[in-house]
Amino acid sequence: MAQTPPATRTASPASEQAPTELGNVVVRAHYDNSVGSSDAASEGAVTASLLANRPTLRPAEVLEFVPGLIVTQHSGGGKANQYFLRGFNLDHGTDFATYVDGMPINMPTHAHGQGYSDMNWLMPELVQRINYRKGPYFAEEGDFSSAGAARIRLVDSLPQGVLNVTAGQDGYRRALVANSSPLSTGTLLYAFEAVHNDGPWDHPEDLRKLNGLLRYSVGAGANRTSLTAMAYDARWNSTDQIPLRAVEGGLVGRYGALDPSDGGRTSRQSLSLDTQHTNAWGTFKFNAYAIHSRLKLFSNFEYANDDEPDNAGASQFEQAERRQVVGMAMSQHWTTQWGGFETNNVIGLQARHDRMRPLGLYEAEGGERTGVLQESRVRQRSVGLYAESSTQWQPWLRSVLGLRADHLQADVDSAMAANSGQTSASLASPKLSLILGPWEKTEYFINAGTGFHSNDARGTTVAVDPVPPLVRSKGLELGLRTEIVPGLQSSLAWWQLKLGSELVFVGDAGTTEANRASKRQGIEWNNHYVATNWLQFDLDLAASQARFTQDAPEGNRIPGALEKVASLGVTVNDLGRWHGQFQLRYFGPRPLIEDNSVRSSSTTLAYARVGYRFSPALKLDVDVFNLFNRKDNDIEYFYASRLLGDTAGVDDRHIHPVEPRTLRVTLSASF
Template identity: 40%
Template sequence: MNIHGIHVTFRGLLHTACLLLAAYAVTALAQMPDRTKTTQARPEAELRTTQVVGIVVDASGAVISGATVRIVRADGSVQCTENADDAGAFSIALSTEGKYRLFVSSPGFLTREIVLTLHAGENIDPLRLTLGLRPVNTTVDVQGREDDLEGIADSGTQGTVGAKEIQNRPILRSGELLETIPGVIITQHAGGGKANQYFLRGFNLDHGTDFAIFIDGMPLNLPSHAHGEGYADMNIVIPELVQRVNFEKGPYYGDVGNYSSAGSAHLEFFRTLPQSFVQIEGGMYGYGRMVFGASHKLGAGNLLYGGEAYHDNGPWTHPDNYYKFNGLLTYSQDSDGNGFSLTARGYHGQWHSSDQIAENAVPLVGIFGTLNSTDGGHSQRYSLQGESHRQGANSQTKVTAYGFYYDLDLFSDFTYFLTDLNRGDQFEQQDRRWAAGLDARHTIQNEWFGRRVENTFGLQVRNDWIHNGLYQSQDRVRGDKTDSETGNTLPATTQADLLTDTQVGFYAENRVQWANKFRSVVAMRGEVQRFSVTSLVTSANSGTAIKALPSPKASLIFSPWERTEFYAQAGFSFHSNDGRGTTLKVEPVSAENPYPNTLATPIPALIPTKGGEIGIRTAALSHLQSTLSLWYLHSASELQQSGDTGGTVASQQPSERYGFEWANFYTPMEHWTFDFDLANSKALFTETDAGDAAPNSLGGKRVPEAVGVVIASGLTLHDLKGFSSSLRLRFFGPRDLTSDGIYRSNTTALLNGEIGYTFLRSWRGSVEFLNLLNRHDHDIDYAYESRITPKVESAFTEVFHPVEPFQARFSLRRTF
């Protein structure tokens, strides 16, 4: 069986049955009167000892070894505490009649409580106590999607992906490990060192505006970022050190606030590795990588350390020459559900960038060419975080604290010579920040009128001290420019600010098991966000803004029959806007606004969203896990790509999205798995939008860049006589590029494969084949106005970044 005994062997069942029979026999013998002795006149309750015996199992029937069994008298005093043996069995002697409460707990499981009433001369039948796993946003030890989350998850679109599935997927870039989440697409529109583009539930999420990502509880998204709100750079992640990815979709979860309207992902890293390893990789287009990880005992705890060195040129005419270095160091202790961990992380990357290219520039520079060879950037992030957790008989407490330093210097050019015919349109975005935060939660388990209840109270505080700016540049050198249409000067410093972005979130969540087949989750979250901005360019744009927002949420879960659950959910959430916009009174002089002293209207600090969902999860068919969900989401506003600056701007009207997701994971036999995930969504403005339409168009209601059909499917062979392999399809359908639907992208369909072989027990060689069919699709598409050379007229045309062509990558891994 696996760690939680998803499948119980016949031997294990037989062993369990024998233990129960033996325990029952011991109980019966212990209660038989001794006919060789004469009893004296005293109460029967004092003559006999009753053995309370039983076995502790999980929802699948697998035994839970080492579980803590505590018996408490009616007056609250502890009668005794014992741990179940390796077979999950326990036996406790009680010599006084009366009422008792029995508590059974184990790390990673919900605490179980039952009431015992002992009467003189009465036997107690052997107990079989089943513990349910805790919700997936806490520690759940799973290996992959084959784990049944019935009784655990709160929706059909909540789940967990383990390291086993992550490592069996061929990936082009580290961010693609998030594509293990059904419906998620990860792409790139610039150099490899830039944060990915995220697509989910009818969103082009840019770099993370409505998709929250956490690294061991530390948020990855960056508010008020120089390039885009919610910027989330997955380059700091070493995929081999990720133990699991827990995910949920929709605004229904009290413990997640900013950026979570479409969904959220919680990456949990190993504290101890199953095996230490070192791996080297090489491949086409200058690809090379070395990664290692090791863990061992140190004192009363465990030390884990790992690192990554990476280089890739890509197929571009002007190579990316992307270098990155990652390091991770973790020390942890855990005993009986109590422990702590300390983790240090470091990342540094630098790259050139072949940005998106206008369609009419392909004859000039080729599909893999660039119109500005000096685009690129560098970034780094260094963090320290600590976590402490404690578990009592009826409570759990977890506190995470973190701090990090981050910087980015990014040079981009999306419109080429549209603004300045002589110096071009390159611009620089710079972000420097220190950030610190705290996430504390306390859970209390008790009973209300005989119903099992779990109440959680949480507080999340984060503060970012930011220095960012937007600058005009040529060949990475800042300088003034001239707007070709008006003749006005565009100063080298378009915008520069010092700002403090403070976020405070607090929530209360209530879980009630009303009946064996019905439970509910109700939460209320409150958010307070404060911006303090000091403009280094225009003093009128300095100021303070504060906004509070409540977000109620509710989930109802029904279990009408075995291994099947139905879900109904509704909730509110939000995303924050850039703090600089909340105090903006005068428009910066830029390509979008070449006129000085233009008055501006501040934007809202927080953008509310609301949504609903119904779904089903079933494992009724043998070896098949399947979920189906129908969802709806309303956003008061959203961020859109701005072709003139490469930044984002808020829409002028609300939007509505709806769709469905169908996810399947099938394990027909021991070494084979098949998954098929299908999602489709529609995104519409509530009113006609003329601001993002094709020339001479009145506009329309379609949200540009909104993802529609997404298919992810794969067939995987696991460890068959040393062999393993995987074949995966990654598909996302056409998207509207303008609100009127005149410009649309084509379909993108990629087939990737991997084959590996383990030899000499500790060596493994493998080869990945990316874009097996060598398709010339696009990673991402836009449509806007640009000018590819100073001597041609500007044109409104499709702009795209191509997928990388077929390539092979080889790796050799040694475990020890």
Template identity: 45%
Template sequence: MQYPCSWRTVLCALLRIVLCASLYSASAVAENYVLAHNTVKVDNRNKLGERLQASIEAPTEAPTETIDVHGYQVNSIGQSLSASQGYVNQVEIDSRPLLRTGEILEFVPGMVVTQHSGSGKANQYFLRGFNLDHGTDFSTAIDGMPVNMRTHGHGQGYTDLNFIIPELISSIQYRKGSYYADIGDFSSAGAAEFSVLDQYAKPEVSLTLGEYQYQRLFSAGSVKLNDTQLLVGGEQQYYAGPWQDMDEDIRKTNLLMRISKQQENESFSFTAMLYNNRWNAADQIPARAVEQGLIDQYGSLDTDLGGKSKRYSISANWQKGDWSASAYWIQSELNLFSNFTYFLDNPQRGDEFKQVDKRQIWGAEIHASEYFNWLNTPVTLTSGAQTRFDNIQQVGLYQTENKVPFNTLKEDSVDELSMGLWSQLAAELNRDFRLTLGARYDYFALQVENQSPQDSGSENDGLLSLKANLSYQFNDNLEFYLSSGEGYHSNDARGATLQQDAVDILVSSLGSELGFRWFNNENLNISAALWLLELDSELLFVGDAGNTEASRPSKRYGFEFSGYYWFAKHWNIDLELAWSKARYADVQLDEGRYIDGALPFVASTGVNYASKNGWQAAVRYRYFAPRALESYKQVKASSTQNINASLGYQWQQYALKLEVLNLLDSQDHDIEYYYASQLANEASPVEDVHYHPLEPRSIRVTASYQF
């Protein structure tokens, strides 16, 4: 992408300001430390995990505010960097009925979470005109540990959330856009971070039973040992699914143990997590197979698909005053069998293939803040360092028949190291204006060992990203934001060492946003943003095919609106709308301008009721519009609508909850693609729509007991 001169000039000037401020603070910090701590009010939401947001005001003018958090009912005016960030707490998470764990990301306004295969693998995600695949341009983390997988066997940025236990999540913080210096890889569209509970209110055990043999056992509890909390929780799940020709046979186990310690000015936590899963997969099916009566829409052309997945991790987090540090270790494994084209490539033995990914990940982060006065302006300078090392013992693609490999298409071992340095300066220019400037530098080094020596080798690359945010607080209830920043995602390391059609390691983006937030301090919270995002020419490694595929420069823009209204003491309603337009930026004679799968419109709304006498209810509606399935928009996907509902009652230690998923039994499709495949009775390939249906209406009942 060729940035306009004015953009580059402004961004470079902002970087110089950040660096100058850093040098100034080093000499002035000792002299101004006491003064700064008497005049600086640190953002209350730092305690909730948004480390870079600081509200700096003199106590005589604005005393420190205590925030009572009720779901989205958070007044972050004077604290947010942009209009497109937010916070969701445990109360809101517990109130929403979910078909799959991955749908927890739909708390991000405008995000759509779908599935094209078995429930054991990562979901498909859509946001801001992106078909994010399994997470390529949206960064996800939990307690400082990354979820996105680099150089993964099934797709770059692979984001599998099945290891998360929703009841043990204390909050979700989301930040859309690329305007935040502490977020690096996979952040062009935005990021979300999950935080784990330190303690569970009361020991609990619950059993959920539902249609299609859905069974889930959950238990959690915590105990205090002197000044230390011990939290233990786990779930066991089985699900056969509604599929006619196969039993999905999901057998999922999740365990979590957390030790935490809180003191007046210091906190520490140590968390261990274990996840095991196996399943059979009902993949997407060609529309013509249903039209010809070969299968039902809940049928399968290949019943020999599925996978196994494991994820073990340990992590530690420490915070003391203005210093924070974290470290983690992750072991991950995936064995996945798929067949999307049936008999197109191999008419005799079929197109079934196996993808393997086995790795260990080590990583750490440290950051600190300094507070000082610069030219009579209160300033916060936050700087940090991050590192991550992926030791991928095996990442491979194999042709199989009846799950038995007969040909190796690609097999590699990869070492991938990244290091990031970032700094962000927040200045309260006066009572109304706040300016935040940021910069980060990322360095990647990788080593690939391929079965073909010519495709082995080492590569490295670095990237400087600049950020800027300006906010104007019109009054205590209304604030405007102007944000801009560069982001990036890494490409698959295997594509960077190819002798032919090699890809760049890092692909940059530039995003901007204009928005506002209005909160009336009682019952209404509104935010809206107009955004723009440009991407460089992207060359991505395609794990399903084992080669590289070039895409073109692109531009996206859109408008988002979020509103949350508490119209009675126990009732609230929300409305989230997102429009986007995504097009390739260049013109090619043999290609159109439309980007496959980009959603032009997404809407969701919900009504929630929670009373002190034990009753709780929720109804949620989601809609996403038709979209182009190929670059000329001659083939479009149909729209999708879905409604989920729940009703619960708690009496003393007992609770009962009823969930109805796909309340109106919609026959819409969860996801659609357009590509060529060949059935067993066909002599040549046929281009067709392939889809995965919404699961039919199902009822689940949960009984809980608190000790």
């Protein structure tokens, strides 16, 4: 068989600008997923050209470019989204790590759930590139990355100023202005966004969002530095999940709320530095960040309770926190000859300090705090040190050997003295990947490694049934990537992941708790086909199985574990003055309780965009969401709730519907 020379790549492509070539392999289309560009079949990158063509109902839906990842919502446009990937109901983050310009988005020991990842402040027009990985095989990735990780890089400059004005149904309004200006020593980028949305809900969401970014950058490519300030504020009313019996009995409509006082307010401010430059040894990278965030979230999942059976709002609670985060990451990359074999090396250090004061769960009614259930002040510190070497042993054989060591320490000062204390833990995580080929434009991958996720620090110091601070994961993946068909990039991967303890969402408390050990396995098939210079097709299919590995009387299924995902995309680029995109996504039924006797329904959604360019400086896009007006659900849970007239809690399916067919029109002007 004919042998193709291997492509040259850096040791850490996730933070690089998108090149036009990767060694001898020309990058085609909107993905940098060609043969020779990655260390695993499930690793890849998305470029800005595809991001610009696809409509998004919510900012975090840019993460759906990660094959197999589903982004939904169940509680208002200012709350972090719900994520699904590789047999996980990831709740609001848990085992999927997300970064923007090196800043971690996942929040440990969070008021609403471990690993909370709020992406509502992201402006999709400013995303330059998304690099994604799956599985615990990469030394750079630490906490929350067992299922996968995405690293988003924003643009340093814009070729022209942008003014976007969007109007849509249900009171949707959005305005974005962004531009960059060359200065004597660098470039200044600014962007401002204002959004209002009522949504289809009987009680209007009244989302009000203000968002701003200011960025100064110097240099480009391997020698660049950027300093970025961001600020974001949002407030909203939320229509949370409602019991199916309430809809079927006519108590509320499909888009109704049982407690209209649910809602929230959040804010986020950050300052970050990101730099890299070449030196005598290779390339040095450094980033540092400071984040201040606040959240007040009012939810009611059980409605009435034993104390007030005639009060539908008696079970409302408030989750609130005020958080400061400071952190940094640095790495040195260099190339050596080891025994006559070329080796790319990297050594890195990551450190982070979170301070929450206070962090609490409170009784509430009518959107007002009425009492304290639990309140803590927490300081949490984490340090990760990693090293990785990629060695080209033969033209057809490359190995990547990595080792990561992590240490976590937390101090919890609880209002309940018995639950106060200190905790610490350390963990080492080895990684190994083998890349064989390419032969006939096809390469093969063997990936294995261990990783971890952290638990909420408050759960590690409680007097009764404390949980471990760090929980190990073990992963294995076999895959291939091929370009044997002209114009087609295709990858196939079988994977397995074991967790020492599962984080499970508790619907009636709005939190996650540690549960039994688990095992997941599945298969993914991803395809990107460039039919012509103006037409591209994308097809991603994934199937998985998830089980608790420790038997229990209630059963061994993992509630919410997604089993089947499919996504089909058709993109039309610059067909004369026309452009457009069609996206169909499907996520299938899943168990809602451990014995699998109650399962969710499936969800199928289609998005479509038709765009026309009047001139180089003016275009119009018409986006339709839920094109076929499906009456599916974004999420489903099964737990006990109590409606007025119920003598006790009733086990029921709780749903949050997808939004009906929605039209939005955007006029974009360049200046």
